[in-house]
Amino acid sequence: MSEQILEQAKTNIQFELEQARAAIKAEAVELAMELAAKKIGERMTPDEQRKLIEESLAKLEESKH
Amino acid sequence: MKKNKHSKRFAKMFLNAVGIDRAPDALKELAILKALMEKSSEFRGFLVNPVFSAEERGAAVGEVGSSLNLSSQTVKFVNFLSEQGAASALGEVADKAVALYADMKRLAKATVMTPVPIGTEYEGRLKASLKKLVDRDIELEYVTDPSLLGGILVKVGSTMYDGSVIGQLKLLKDELIKG
Numbered sequence: 001m002s003e004q005i006l007e008q009a010k011t012n013i014q015f016e017l018e019q020a021r022a023a024i025k026a027e028a029v030e031l032a033m034e035l036a037a038k039k040i041g042e043r044m045t046p047d048e049q050r051k052l053i054e055e056s057l058a059k060l061e062e063s064k065h
Numbered sequence: 066m067k068k069n070k071h072s073k074r075f076a077k078m079f080l081n082a083v084g085i086d087r088a089p090d091a092l093k094e095l096a097i098l099k100a101l102m103e104k105s106s107e108f109r110g111f112l113v114n115p116v117f118s119a120e121e122r123g124a125a126v127g128e129v130g131s132s133l134n135l136s137s138q139t140v141k142f143v144n145f146l147s148e149q150g151a152a153s154a155l156g157e158v159a160d161k162a163v164a165l166y167a168d169m170k171r172l173a174k175a176t177v178m179t180p181v182p183i184g185t186e187y188e189g190r191l192k193a194s195l196k197k198l199v200d201r202d203i204e205l206e207y208v209t210d211p212s213l214l215g216g217i218l219v220k221v222g223s224t225m226y227d228g229s230v231i232g233q234l235k236l237l238k239d240e241l242i243k244g
Contacts, residue, residue, distance in 0.1 A: 044180075
């Protein structure tokens with residue numbers, strides 16, 4: 001019985017640990033993306049905007065039905 | 066908001082009443098009224114609140130119609146919706162009418178979103194490539210959304226083409242979270 005409880009506790013701890021890891025990872029990725037978006041926004045020049053629009057349009061033109 | 070099950074029927078009635086040639090102008094008028102309803106709770110109240118009589122509603126719509134220079138057909142239609150107790154579905158009817166009109170004209174409306182205004186310099190290329198994708202003539206609507214950061218995001222019906230920087234960042238984010 002006590003072994004069963006111990007096993008269950010281990011499984012629970014493992015699960016909680018994985019959940020916590022996933023949450024920390026998601027938060028870190030979220031922060032990194034926010035930072036990346038901020039930096040890109042700050043450094044974007046009209047020329048780069050134009051280039052990106054041209055690139056998007058070229059990809060759209062290559063898209064197949 | 067609860068959907069009105071008759072909105073498509075009302076939209077058809079509206080298009081039949083104004084006729085296909087006058088439809089583009091009439092649809093613009095409906096869009097103006099839709100925006101007004103969203104913006105002005107007073108106007109909305111006049112249309113949907115049962116406290117006001119049909120005459121009071123008619124007068125309010127008439128006044129708005131003349132100040133906005135709306136056609137008598139549009140004014141009549143809004144009064145009709147109001148009489149039917151369906152004025153709250155005006156926005157829905159307006160959207161359905163736009164879609165029906167597009168269907169009648171084999172037109173698809175595409176919303177082109179960019180972080181900075183692009184004017185009409187890409188219009189020809191956009192229309193041609195989107196026509197190839199959806200096999201319809203394309204009507205473009207431009208929306209500026211700085212949060213896209215760069216590139217273009219296009220929506221045509223249920224199809225979305227996301228070439229924006231923020232879209233790519235989101236993909237990257239999903240991959241990083243999954244991986």
